[in-house]
């Protein structure tokens with residue numbers, strides 16, 4: 001009955017809806033269990049799933065031969081051992097990516113077979129030194145390998161596990177002859193992520209590729225909102241639309257024409273600690289209310305439980321890398337009405353979410 005009603009609603013609207021309806025707020029494992037293992041590895045996704053994450057989040061970039069792989073950046077030297085591989089020394093180049101001149105090793109200059117010879121390393125060893133014990137152990141996974149992991153874990157654990165890939169540098173890849181939307185939709189559809197009811201959504205900081213995806217698939221879409229500036233595709237076309245404008249009621253209504261949710265930077269758009277470092281949900285901006293009024297789900301990013309990332313009132317000690325009260329931060333944001341969180345520590349997110357739900361029943 002509910003399913004029939006939802007399908008009828010979907011048929012009336014070019015927009016889709018999320019499959020999770022009025023369930024508990026989602027715990028989305030940001031790049032895997034990034035607080036515990038090198039990000040964007042199958043091991044990191046598996047640990048996050050075992051910690052109870054509802055969704056896992058792979059950021060995606062393209063290889064030279066058209067494969068989608070999980071990396072936050074097309075610069076491979078940030079999270080792999082490529083710089084220490086003599087056979088790839090001549091691949092180091094300087095190029096312009098999203099308007100910035102950068103030097104390094106880039107995914108679009110490597111075949112998948114070459115990338116499979118690399119091994120992942122911790123992105124921020126100065127913050128998470130314990131994670132470096134895994135450096136050199138794990139490959140860079142493809143999107144298909146991540147889907148296979150999700151399906152295997154669903155069978156093993158007997159529960160659904162969501163997937164929310166993010167397209168990284170979509171304009172750059174399209175201009176490089178490696179458009180990512182077509183292979184992304186093809187892989188998701190081929191794996192049964194086709195209907196609006198499936199546990200999947202696609203995210204992007206850009207606008208144009210989400211509008212393109214909206215014409216290609218019924219999979220739900222989430223517009224990410226950066227802390228400042230404009231979406232890169234808007235800037236590249238000389239447009240004036242800023243993230244700040246997109247976060248207004250008018251901007252949110254425009255987003256609702258092609259997306260089902262928004263992923264705002266949490267502090268910039270929702271809740272800022274007060275002068276003493278306390279987080280009071282009563283001080284939240286009207287963003288969540290406005291987004292809901294536009295029919296959009298709200299999934300802010302990124303919740304990290306180390307002291308250095310927390311407001312002063314939630315820190316456990318002077319050690320910036322020790323874990324503080326990440327649960328307290330997430331509970332405060334949940335009280336603003338958000339629909340889920342992107343977090344590096346899914347275990348912390350699950351405890352906070354479950355405590356919040358229990359307290360508000």
Ligand code: G3P
Nearest residue numbers: 030059166203263301342
């Ligand atoms: O997709 C939500 C969040 O992951 C966006 O930030 O830079 O970590 O991909 P980033």
Ligand code: CA
Nearest residue numbers: 057058059166
């Ligand atoms: Ca992301």
